[in-house]
Amino acid sequence: MNNFWLTLPTEIFFGKGQISVLGKTLKKEGCTKALLAYGHGSIKRNGVYDDIIKELDGHGIPFVELAGIDPNPRIKTVEAGARLCREEGVDFIIAAGAGSVIDCCKAIAAARYYSGDPWDFFTRKTSVKKVLPVCAVLTLAATGSEMNGGTVITNEATREKLSTGSIRMKPKFSILDPVYTFSVPKDQTAAGIADIMSHVFEQYFSCPDAVLQDLMSEAVLKTVIMSGPVAISEPDNYNARADIMWAGTVALNGLLGLGKDGDWATHLIEHELSAKYDITHGTGLAILTPRWMKKVLDTESAGKFARYGRNVWSIQGDDDMTVALQAIDRTGEFFSSLGIPSKLSELGIDSSRFEEMADSALKYSKIGRFRNLSRSDIIDIYRSSL
Amino acid sequence: MNNFWLTLPTEIFFGKGQISVLGKTLKKEGCTKALLAYGHGSIKRNGVYDDIIKELDGHGIPFVELAGIDPNPRIKTVEAGARLCREEGVDFIIAAGAGSVIDCCKAIAAARYYSGDPWDFFTRKTSVKKVLPVCAVLTLAATGSEMNGGTVITNEATREKLSTGSIRMKPKFSILDPVYTFSVPKDQTAAGIADIMSHVFEQYFSCPDAVLQDLMSEAVLKTVIMSGPVAISEPDNYNARADIMWAGTVALNGLLGLGKDGDWATHLIEHELSAKYDITHGTGLAILTPRWMKKVLDTESAGKFARYGRNVWSIQGDDDMTVALQAIDRTGEFFSSLGIPSKLSELGIDSSRFEEMADSALKYSKIGRFRNLSRSDIIDIYRSSL
Secondary structure (H helix, E strand, C coil), rough: CCCCEEEEEEEEEEEEHHHHHHHHHHHCCCCCCCEEEEEHHHHHHHCCHHHHHHHHCCCCCCCCEECCCCCCCCCHHHHHHHHHHHHCCCEEEEEEEEEHHEEEEEEECCCCCCCCCCHCCCCCCCCCCCCCECCCCCCCCCHHHHHCCEEEEEEECCCEEEEEECCCCCHHHHHHHHHHHCCHHHHHHHHHHHHHHHHHHHHHCCCCCCCHHHHHHHHHHHHHHHHHHHHHHCCHHHHHHHHHHHHHHHHHCCCCCCCCEEECCCHHHHHHHHHCCCHHHHHHHHHHHHHHHHHHHCCCCHHHHHHHHHHHHHCCCCCHHHHHHHHHHHHHHHHHHHHCCCCCHHHCCCCHHHHHHHHHCCCCCCCCCCCCEHHHHHHHHHHHHC | CCCCEEEEEEEEECCCCCCHHHHHHEEEECCCCCEEEEEHHHHCCCCCCHHHHHHHHCCCCCEEECCCCCCEEHHHHHHHHHHHHHHHHHCCEEECCHHHHHHHHHHHHHHCCCCHHHHHHHCCCCCCCCCCCCCEECCCCCCCCCHHHEEEEEEEECCCCEECCHHHHCCCEEEHHHHCCCCCCCCHHHHHHHHHHHHHHHHHHHHHHCHHHHHHHHHHHHHHHHHHHHHCCCCCHHHHHHHHHHHHHHCCCHHCCCEEEECCCCHHHHHHHHHHHHHCHHHHHHHHHHHHHHHHHHCCCCCHHHHHHHHHHHHCCCCCCHHHHHHHHHHHHHHHHCCCCCHHHCCCCCCCHHHHHHHHHCCCCEEEECCCCHHHHHHHHHHHHC
16 A cells, blocks of 8 residues: 555544533633534524534533535635634634535635635635634534545536645534434435445545455445435434444545545546536436446456455456446446436436536546546546436 | 544554654654653664664754563553653653553653552553653554553563553554564564454454444454465565554554444453463463353354354354354464464463462453453353463
8 A cells, every 4th residue: 555644633422412512622622702604404403503502502602603505515605604704703613514514614714814715725726724623513424524624615606616625624523413314304315325435436446455445445335335225214213324424424534545546536527517507416426426437447447346346245256347347237226226316317417518517627637546537538427427 | 333432633654664754743743852662672673763763863853762661561661761751851752662662651651740650540540641742653563552542561560461541642643664564573473463353353242233343343354364464474565564554553543443332351361361471462362362252152142253254254154153153263273374372381371370360350340341251251261271
């Protein structure tokens, strides 16, 4: 394996009722005024908002609110949030929601101390140097944002969806209560599972192989394949919700990709879809993934795909290519079994912008480290997903 | 799974040549004078000592040395080290060696700020409140001490070997260069592998089951079962050494036991052996483990042992008890294949002190959370290991 550097500074409080640590932990971290940021109000319906307010009030922590963060969070919201933090003297951000809320809050945390356009972080014009501390109260198993330093933001003006990352943006602590995900609808639960699996694929199908990391990747895949359908059919099943919640965190906290060059092609070409059509990221990933797999499958990569088929799906057979193709089919079938659309056309997307999206995807860098994708490769993948 | 709290503050620098970060990282952490602690000089023969000195001199960091830390480190050495740190104004400890050196340095780090007898930490008379920061330069894949807060120390006067732990004792950072383990002899490499596997067993055979953690435990076991024998037959095989080095860290950095009640019976009854007979910890574990497994195997636990057999050793068969027994045999055979003695009598240990050791093992607490062990159970395990 390649050399690596690992730092996991985010404290995790996992389990039922862990919200009870929020107030005292904020106090310990020196919080004197918080920003409470969330999405479109689901946390007000499922009790999470009330639990947080009780903690803040109970510990005498004043706060301001930023509501209405979108599923594909916008740079305009980042700007508004940073302004609010400056004006109100906020010294700690509470991100209460899914990955979109957490990503937005990380970007706000960095933008707070940056006098320029925060979009500069995403176009690589500047890097993150100073941030407000962030904590996450997670409400959806999906992005892993609760324990990593990444953020993905959409610029509506340019119709771009770009990512950036910094160790400084890793949350100080995150509260992961599986009960908070009981009310997540089936389609969002399914999209979250696809997102988790895609994060694993991006690191598993990469070079060089790393024995423990690849076995751990298979462990995460097997966990969500086993517990994901249970969480969808029994939304209140604590253990199933706990399994996918923790799997989602491990999938993207850095452990699986140690000493490997992650691929990330599927994510980058999906970002174009959700930037242009505002679709759910996990849904886009579920549609693109089997097509990406077929695109990069060749005699050289067949061994790794066959290993995936044998170890994760228990597919029997000696011929790598046959097992690999079956494994790819099983992947798509699994996403379909969760109720995820299997074609872009089901989302009302046609081929009219495929070339524009391919150009946009390639604007800032090459795509794909397991297999480099050309412009025409990307268009092929979009086209085969119709 | 049970609720859990996870914090992994130790930064890991993994790979060939990572010693080059030592000086600048110590400087960044505010080190003005270091204690360089090590064992009986193997680091002087394999170049590790010279590499460290070059880093310290290159960055103008003054240091004092503490040499001669024993494989089962003594409380007397802890006292001497703490005294040295006080007298010399040391503000950072560099633990260069295997788990014994790192454990000793953690205890020194805590004893530095404790005016009483440092053995009090181990008899639970006091807890760790303030420590000197520690970094580890690891030279053996085994204990996982490089990324956890535990320490095990031997008191020669009382012939006790006891452990304690604190998040405060987790190393600030650790340097893991697989090349530094090329010169580890076969018997120590083998004992290290047994130690790693035992750490996994203590967390895997525990309640409640946790889907991802148990799959990750199997991943660690499969890694060392695959790469361990390679490291023994080809001591300079970088990838094999890297695999077991990282597996050793993951085995005991907290991830595998999250939300589970670890068993730790085998470790506790082994500590009596190495306290009384000063044997290598991993060797003792390898001898006791299959006997512990057979002792706690019953109709209720057979399912978990059979799962272990099927998932880790690929044993076929529908009958849990049959597969479980085969899995236990395979475990013992694997240790033997690494050249580890399979009987206590091979180490010159007879039954004369078994009752004394059982009493000593039970002195501070009950033993075994997967299966509680009585005094006679412990004696049975020792006896069956003769």
